[in-house]
Amino acid sequence: MIREAKSSDVEAIYHIEKTMFKDEVYFGLQEAEIAKLIRKKSTKLFVYCDENDRAVGYALALLVGEKGVWFNSLAVLQPYHSTNAAKLLFQEVEAIRRTKGSTVVILEIRKDNRALERRYKNLGYTVWKEIEAYYPDGCGAYRMTKCFSKA
Numbered sequence: 618m619i620r621e622a623k624s625s626d627v628e629a630i631y632h633i634e635k636t637m638f639k640d641e642v643y644f645g646l647q648e649a650e651i652a653k654l655i656r657k658k659s660t661k662l663f664v665y666c667d668e669n670d671r672a673v674g675y676a677l678a679l680l681v682g683e684k685g686v687w688f689n690s691l692a693v694l695q696p697y698h699s700t701n702a703a704k705l706l707f708q709e710v711e712a713i714r715r716t717k718g719s720t721v722v723i724l725e726i727r728k729d730n731r732a733l734e735r736r737y738k739n740l741g742y743t744v745w746k747e748i749e750a751y752y753p754d755g756c757g758a759y760r761m762t763k764c765f766s767k768a
Contacts, residue, residue: 619709622662622675627651629672630664637692642754646677646690663709665693665702673697676706678713681723686714688724714765721764728757737761 622630631648638645646654654660654677665674674693681687688710693702714722724742726733734744742761751758 618666618670619663619705620666622655622664622672624652624655626664626672626675627655630662630675633672633675633692633694634690636694640753642752642756644753661710661713663706665697665706667697674702674706676710678710680713680717680719683717684719685721685723686710686717686719688722720766721762723760723762725751725758725760727752728759734759734761 627648630651631646634646634651651662654662659680661678661680663676664672667673674691674697676691677689679687679689688707691703691706691710693700693706711722713719722742723745724737725748726737728747738761740763742763744759745762746760748758748760750756
């Protein structure tokens with residue numbers, strides 16, 4: 618089940634963040650930041666929950682002006698990788714675009730993550746910009762976008 622995150626999800630989201638992202642490779646979120654993002658109107662934080670309504674995955678997106686959605690982060694705990702949790706969370710992010718009338722979704726990925734690059738390209742995303750030394754370990758990033766008609 619997917620739902621918007623609540624303040625009671627902060628600890629679980631932080632656990633997912635710390636489990637799935639290494640600090641030396643990615644910019645991690647702290648618990649206080651997660652709590653703030655949940656309350657912020659320009660942020661959408663969705664969680665994928667297990668049968669006990671415990672968050673086991675999340676997706677974070679920020680509304681950028683009137684026309685854009687910045688897809689910031691998505692993570693799912695390892696035992697749930699065989700589910701469609703990540704796909705459903707990403708679809709929820711793209712659905713924000715429809716409900717807000719946005720025409721573009723923006724995201725960044727590591728240059729060395731070829732599998733993720735192929736996945737997003739297969740979903741219609743294109744590399745818009747290359748950013749050198751974007752991540753804490755010095756790896757560069759691809760900023761990718763997908764444009765939509767305003768329907």
